[in-house]
Amino acid sequence: MNLFNFINQISLLAEIVLGFLIFLSSLSWGVIFYKWYAISKTNAENRGFIKAFKKADRFSRLYQDAGEFRRSTLAFMFRSAYEKIKGIEERAVSRGGEVRESEIEIIHRTLLQARQEDLTRLESYLQILATTANISPFVGLFGTVWGIIHAFRDISHQSSVSIASVAPGIADALVTTASGLFAAIPAVIAYNYFLQRIRSIESLAESFNMELLNLMAEGRWKE
DSSP states (O other): OOHHHHHHHSOHHHHHHHHHHHHHHHHHHHHHHHHHHHHHHHHHHHHHHHHHHHHOSOHHHHHHHHTTOTTOHHHHHHHHHHHHHHHHHHHHHHTTSOOOHHHHHHHHHHHHHHHHHHHHHHHTTHHHHHHHHHHHHHHHHHHHHHHHHHHHHHHHTSSSOOHHHHHHHHHHHHHHHHHHHHHHHHHHHHHHHHHHHHHHHHHHHHHHHHHHHHHHHTTGGGO
16 A cells, blocks of 8 residues: 555544644754754864863963854853953952952853853753654544544444454554654654753853853953
8 A cells, every 4th residue: 555545545634643743753853953963063162162271371362262162152151251251350450450259259140141041052942852752642642543433433334344344444543653653752862862962061061160260269360
């Protein structure tokens, strides 16, 4: 049986269910490819920025180099903190070069805010994978239940019933459940995988946050 004949034999509702599941599956695969590229790019640029950070002898020079790492979470945090530092430095010069403890806390909050903003960017569209994983099996099951009802209704109009007459209708109905699982399983795997990689980036960003604050406490921010 070819695909055209199969679609002609199932009910209109089953066709709608299959079309919706195909749409969800296509959407989730698009998200999977996009997030794989975005997160891989972020990891690669984070590694590149760490190398530049270790080699840099001045924060001002590192700030210029950080512009090359547009997808790096660490570079975004550093640029945000450095811009805040320059404003604090101008105020500190006017009062004799003293940096208040409250201003260090402002830098800390700036780093936390920048980290959260970039992590939010990385987590974008993951809800599509979560939604696909959660609802696809139930949508497929709904199509199966409706298909079985449709199959038994056709059987009721037949004068004699045999396994040969029952099996095709049941088999066609189960296709929607299989389609729901086909859409859900890759979405579940990808969602958990991407979430784990984002948590790794979050851990790295937290360590970088503390290291940068320590360097600022030592006066490196003036360089």
